[in-house]
Amino acid sequence: MQSINILWFKRDLRLTDHVPLHRAIESGLPTLLLYIYEPSLVSAPEYDLRHWRFIWESLESMNQELKNYNTQVSIFHDEVLNVFHQLKDQFNITSVYSYEETGIKITHDRDKSVQSFCNAHKIKWQETQTNAVVRGLKNRTGWAKLWEKYINGSMVNPNLRKLKPIELPTMNCGYEIPASWKTPHAKFQKGGTATGLRYMQDFFQNRIHNYSQHISKPLESRRACSRLSPYLAWGNLSLRQVFMAQEDHKQTVKYKRNHHNFSSRLRWHCHFIQKFEMEDAMEFRNLNRGYNTLKRSENSEHFEAWKNGQTGYPLVDACMRCVTETGYMNFRMRAMMVSFLTQNLWQNWKDGATWLAQMFLDFEPGIHYPQFQMQAGVTGINTVRMYNPVKQSQDHDPQGIFIKQWIPELNNVPIQFIHEPWKMTSMEQTLYQFKLGVDYPKPIVPLAETAKIARDKIWAHRDDPIVLKEGKRILAKHTFRNRRN
């Protein structure tokens, strides 16, 4: 039997700055490049067609480049262990190389079973640290230094010329790859390193000058922000690749404020993933278990209204519809959507987190859950930020252009009512041929009242002894101790 190594791609769909691929190639053995679509992940509620499509585009982009080296990524659609078992029957597998994944429970459990499989068959599984996320830390002491070390390290570009092609026998591995995964969709960003690089170059050359000014605006942010999030989430680009490009470009401009603001957000990226890496129960439970006793309501009608953009609050509804259609939303509006669900509608964060995971093309578990819980106010260490959608609307979409783009029912509503259509009198509704409650819903909950109730409850609960005790634990584990407060 032929001895081979396996390079198992997960959320690292690229060929540049790829340490495991480099190590696999340099080992000297022929390396099988492998990607596996897993049915158990495909059926998980966090994932959506948009993700499988993005992955397909990423793989195609890799295979396009690999043509020059007479090889391809082998793509399967079956459970990982089934694929590994069949490969083991065909080859003498020496090592499996991959990146460490900070994922949801399904992928974590799968990794544990892969580890047992490897142990049982004397296969060495060599995992490499992903970006600046460090496995096995007990607290954050020294983590900032590790981040610096990673970000200032050199890129590791594998020598693809050394790849030795492998004849793969016909294998009976699971299912066809659905045609819908291979069909591009114009409204979503296209996957692949080449596309990611084009976004990056365009950002630094043409768009970053509006970054700080437009970052909070639902419409303008779509152009002024980098739009690199899906390429980072799926590993089309490495974090330091983006960071270094930013540093290089910063040297060429006079005003560095935008670069500074952008790079500070690149810093936050690994900070949150590290938090989830060290506290993966956040996928299911409140980080601060003191909040378990603060009960939320369960109202499926409210939840459905939120999901479908039918809450009666124009900016909330526009954002929800937009993210469903396009997979992207800027940070502030994401925070507002979550704030409305968990504070005004007083719903648990879990179902909302699952839904938006599905909708965000850039779904990154390690950022998603910590952010969601912070916004839901269940960490006990962050101040609760409750967004007023009317104020956000007046501040960041004053002309209602974004709102009207996503809520055509409001097309007839004049600008003075676009943020608060419920304030139109029946005479004005007749005048503008718009009927509240017919053309567009009345607000499903009163804004000021629900906000006050939520604020009072959340803040009263801050003094709960378990919240305080947990707060201390969380601070010690997840924040930088050498800092004051």
Place this chain on the structure above:
DNA sequence: TGGTTATTAAT
């Protein structure tokens, strides 16, 4: 990178 309300300072 919140919002609301009470308090104080500035006209």
Place this chain on the structure above:
DNA sequence: TTAATAACC
């Protein structure tokens, strides 16, 4: 009376 600031949720 209003703008700025602090306190509180």
